[in-house]
Amino acid sequence: MRETPESLVVDPGLDETIKKLTPEKIQTVVEHVLTKENAARLKVYSDTCVHCGLCAEACQTYISRDKDPYYSPVAKVKNTLWELVKNKGRVPPESIRDMSRIVFTECAVCRRCSMYCPFGIDIAYLLLVVRRICSLLGVVPAYLQDTTNSHAATMNQMWVQQDEWIDTLQWQEEEAQAEIPSCRIPLEKEGAEVMYSVIAPEPKILAQLLGNISQIMTVAGIDWTMPATDGWDNSNMAMYSGDFEVMGRVERLHWETAARLKVKKVVMGECGHAFRGAVYDGPRWLGWKFPPIPMVHAIEFYYDLLKSGRIKVREKYKKSVTVQDPCNTVRGRGLGNKLRYVVNELCESFIDVDPRLEHNYCCMAGGGTINCGPPWKRSRMVSNRVKAEQIEATGADVVITPCHNCHSGIEDIVGFYKLKKHVKFISEIMVEVMEIPDSLKA
Amino acid sequence: MFCKDSWDWQPDRKVVADLSRLRSSYAGIEEFAASPDGRVLAALVKTEDDQFTVWANGQEWPDKFELAWCLRFSPSGKLIVLVRIDDEWTVAADGKSWQERFEYAWDPLFGNDGLVVGIKYKRENLYGIAIEDKVWEKSFNGLRDFCLSPDGLRAAATVQVKALREADIFGFFEGVWSVAVDGKAWDKQYINAWNPVFNADGNTVAAEVRTDICDYTIARDNEPWDSRYGCVWAPVFHPRDNSVIAAVRNQGSWMLYRNNEPFWQGRYNQMWNQRLSSDGSRVAAIVSPDFGKWTIAVDDRPWPKLFSDMVLAPVFSPDGQRVAAIVKDGGRWTVAVDGVPFKESFEMIWDPVFSPSGQQMLAMAENSGRFVILANGRKYHKQFQKLWNPVFSPDGKNVLLKYIEDDKYCRQVVPVEELLG
Numbered sequence: 001m002r003e004t005p006e007s008l009v010v011d012p013g014l015d016e017t018i019k020k021l022t023p024e025k026i027q028t029v030v031e032h033v034l035t036k037e038n039a040a041r042l043k044v045y046s047d048t049c050v051h052c053g054l055c056a057e058a059c060q061t062y063i064s065r066d067k068d069p070y071y072s073p074v075a076k077v078k079n080t081l082w083e084l085v086k087n088k089g090r091v092p093p094e095s096i097r098d099m100s101r102i103v104f105t106e107c108a109v110c111r112r113c114s115m116y117c118p119f120g121i122d123i124a125y126l127l128l129v130v131r132r133i134c135s136l137l138g139v140v141p142a143y144l145q146d147t148t149n150s151h152a153a154t155m156n157q158m159w160v161q162q163d164e165w166i167d168t169l170q171w172q173e174e175e176a177q178a179e180i181p182s183c184r185i186p187l188e189k190e191g192a193e194v195m196y197s198v199i200a201p202e203p204k205i206l207a208q209l210l211g212n213i214s215q216i217m218t219v220a221g222i223d224w225t226m227p228a229t230d231g232w233d234n235s236n237m238a239m240y241s242g243d244f245e246v247m248g249r250v251e252r253l254h255w256e257t258a259a260r261l262k263v264k265k266v267v268m269g270e271c272g273h274a275f276r277g278a279v280y281d282g283p284r285w286l287g288w289k290f291p292p293i294p295m296v297h298a299i300e301f302y303y304d305l306l307k308s309g310r311i312k313v314r315e316k317y318k319k320s321v322t323v324q325d326p327c328n329t330v331r332g333r334g335l336g337n338k339l340r341y342v343v344n345e346l347c348e349s350f351i352d353v354d355p356r357l358e359h360n361y362c363c364m365a366g367g368g369t370i371n372c373g374p375p376w377k378r379s380r381m382v383s384n385r386v387k388a389e390q391i392e393a394t395g396a397d398v399v400i401t402p403c404h405n406c407h408s409g410i411e412d413i414v415g416f417y418k419l420k421k422h423v424k425f426i427s428e429i430m431v432e433v434m435e436i437p438d439s440l441k442a
Numbered sequence: 443m444f445c446k447d448s449w450d451w452q453p454d455r456k457v458v459a460d461l462s463r464l465r466s467s468y469a470g471i472e473e474f475a476a477s478p479d480g481r482v483l484a485a486l487v488k489t490e491d492d493q494f495t496v497w498a499n500g501q502e503w504p505d506k507f508e509l510a511w512c513l514r515f516s517p518s519g520k521l522i523v524l525v526r527i528d529d530e531w532t533v534a535a536d537g538k539s540w541q542e543r544f545e546y547a548w549d550p551l552f553g554n555d556g557l558v559v560g561i562k563y564k565r566e567n568l569y570g571i572a573i574e575d576k577v578w579e580k581s582f583n584g585l586r587d588f589c590l591s592p593d594g595l596r597a598a599a600t601v602q603v604k605a606l607r608e609a610d611i612f613g614f615f616e617g618v619w620s621v622a623v624d625g626k627a628w629d630k631q632y633i634n635a636w637n638p639v640f641n642a643d644g645n646t647v648a649a650e651v652r653t654d655i656c657d658y659t660i661a662r663d664n665e666p667w668d669s670r671y672g673c674v675w676a677p678v679f680h681p682r683d684n685s686v687i688a689a690v691r692n693q694g695s696w697m698l699y700r701n702n703e704p705f706w707q708g709r710y711n712q713m714w715n716q717r718l719s720s721d722g723s724r725v726a727a728i729v730s731p732d733f734g735k736w737t738i739a740v741d742d743r744p745w746p747k748l749f750s751d752m753v754l755a756p757v758f759s760p761d762g763q764r765v766a767a768i769v770k771d772g773g774r775w776t777v778a779v780d781g782v783p784f785k786e787s788f789e790m791i792w793d794p795v796f797s798p799s800g801q802q803m804l805a806m807a808e809n810s811g812r813f814v815i816l817a818n819g820r821k822y823h824k825q826f827q828k829l830w831n832p833v834f835s836p837d838g839k840n841v842l843l844k845y846i847e848d849d850k851y852c853r854q855v856v857p858v859e860e861l862l863g
Contacts, residue, residue, distance in 0.1 A: 289734035
């Protein structure tokens with residue numbers, strides 16, 4: 001395996017954990033994953049791939065690193081999964097370390113490459129198979145593993161204690177009431193129309209978003225609730241670390257909480273990977289073809305509120321804006337045009353990105369990459385120079401990112417490449433520009 | 443639930459509270475709670491001085507609170523609420539606050555008789571359980587899942603017994619979680635522990651535990667089962683012989699195990715929420731015989747009818763002969779009894795309630811914001827603005843309905859025959 005600056009990054013989740021590996025253990029785990037967990041799909045993809053390399057042009061890490069073939073999707077598969085298959089799992093621990101670095105930090109499993117593959121092979125899935133192997137071997141970047149551990153212990157991704165969760169909601173209810181006196185965050189309201197679920201960074205570091213949604217729900221007249229129990233966090237980094245048992249446990253609790261509260265649908269905040277976990281990967285691992293209760297992403301929810309007139313705009317946002325298309329909701333779900341409708345309704349000057357919609361570049365923060373933490377930040381930044389160039393070319397003042405990973409990832413890029421842009425969620429602009437009926441004013 | 447014999451079961455309708463009058467009296471009114479016997483309607487209200495108190499049948503509690511939430515009636519009719527006084531939290535029950543004060547208090551649970559309430563608390567950044575104003579002697583770095591014994595006198599919880607440094611993945615995998623019973627943690631520690639449960643007598647506890655990255659099992663009173671599984675779900679105790687029954691994933695399929703031995707022979711795509719009849723002679727569980735298809739299996743025999751969306755926990759009739767469950771198919775909810783779903787489906791439906799004999803069954807359902815009662819699957823002709831789950835009289839001849847209609851809260855006893863039509 002070629003030595004790169006990233007091979008020298010120190011991460012105890014990789015460096016220390018491989019010391020406990022034995023050849024037998026590696027072989028057993030690889031064989032189990034390849035033959036018991038993934039046999040059919042993996043074989044179809046392996047037999048179909050003609051190694052043409054057309055996937056390369058899709059990948060932001062390849063493009064951003066001056067088209068170095070080492071960073072092309074096909075090379076990432078070749079250097080990881082194909083090695084394991086070819087050697088029937090007989091690889092040394094040091095190889096597992098390198099593979100773990102590649103699959104966790106140099107691929108955001110954004111699935112843009114599948115659109116460039118003539119056969120539509122889900123190349124990200126192939127790298128997720130390697131992540132699963134690494135997870136079972138315990139070789140996962142430490143910060144990402146810690147996030148998974150948090151999911152396992154607390155059912156949320158940021159070690160939020162149960163009292164902190166409820167206390168934060170009560171605090172944000174009071175904050176919202178300072179703007180609109182009748183605002184509430186109704187806890188445990190059985191039979192509400194909507195359960196609103198969020199990801200853990202909201203109560204932990206972005207609590208104002210909870211106050212914002214209280215204002216939006218109040219103005220729109222939505223009958224809603226939030227759980228006061230575990231099950232409120234819709235995020236799932238275990239899905240990306242390869243710990244599917246923890247992933248399933250988190251998703252089961254989320255859906256059983258919605259069923260317990262007797263809601264007709266779940267509306268989720270602005271997060272992309274959480275949508276994937278709650279709508280696709282989680283339910284399917286558990287045995288559901290679809291989420292057992294409809295889930296509506298914030299983009300769709302805001303679209304419906306604006307389209308139906310439940311939210312009216314008082315005065316459009318003045319600064320020029322552009323958008324980041326979250327991979328899991330735009331490429332994965334096709335919400336790109338609804339996102340643009342929302343942005344155009346709220347903002348005076350929208351400048352689209354190029355490429356856009358499902359062809360937009362990944363933020364290189366999703367897929368668990370940003371959760372790999374500070375040791376890998378520089379690598380992420382180098383891997384997404386093309387995103388910085390793309391945003392800069394719009395000339396917009398603000399980047400709207402309806403996804404937490406995109407939001408943090410774009411903020412990192414703005415800082416690293418000194419872009420002089422602000423990054424905002426839709427809800428931050430919505431509360432600023434929406435009309436508050438006189439009947440609700442203080 | 444208790445002393446139901448002493449409730450007024452004479453068929454009659456009483457208007458207990460006029461809500462339009464109430465709404466004009468307060469700055470804010472939160473969700474209503476109805477007492478089990480239907481005689482009391484209560485709500486948290488915000489007073490003009492921006493404080494909270496409890497309103498019940500037109501009377502305010504004398505005390506006001508800085509903040510209050512989680513107003514609930516216990517099965518015996520005790521009315522409790524979590525309140526903040528001088529920036530500290532406690533429980534107020536029937537208007538009287540506990541002496542103990544906490545940094546935070548939440549998640550109240552009741553014993554089966556409804557006389558005892560327990561809560562989780564945080565104090566000086568440590569966590570514990572308090573039952574009826576008595577706190578655990580020892581508190582812990584973390585505390586998540588919690589249960590009370592059936593009599594409410596004992597508590598068990600999953601607890602974090604050692605603090606971890608930030609992102610200490612190695613310490614985490616050494617195991618810092620355990621189960622504490624009445625404040626004393628089991629000696630053994632695990633990577634994770636979830637869903638502790640007491641047996642019927644309240645003298646033994648079982649829980650799910652994780653012993654390695656992908657090794658799971660059931661532990662009982664500090665002793666894990668000998669075998670390890672790819673995953674497990676919450677255990678339950680047999681009510682008579684105290685054996686522990688849990689779904690485990692074995693070689694890619696889910697099976698029901700009893701004391702670490704196969705109990706059912708069936709292998710399922712998924713299985714959870716097993717329930718036992720009151721005498722323990724029958725077991726029912728939610729199963730998925732095939733991907734995307736769900737049903738109830740009773741004694742390892744799945745109902746032939748499968749449902750696409752969701753199936754909720756099975757409910758046994760008191761005699762254990764019948765099983766009902768909420769099912770969702772094609773986006774609509776209904777109830778299936780012994781494998782046969784009602785003809786009509788709804789936007790939402792609540793857990794079915796069997797009569798004491800098990801012969802009749804009621805369920806509450808909702809369409810477009812209007813609530814209805816289903817009696818043996820047949821819709822009662824009246825609709826309601828809001829409804830609480832119906833209650834059978836002890837002799838099974840009458841049903842207590844608690845509802846709001848025309849903004850009036852009513853308590854009505856209706857003969858079962860009238861509901862059945």
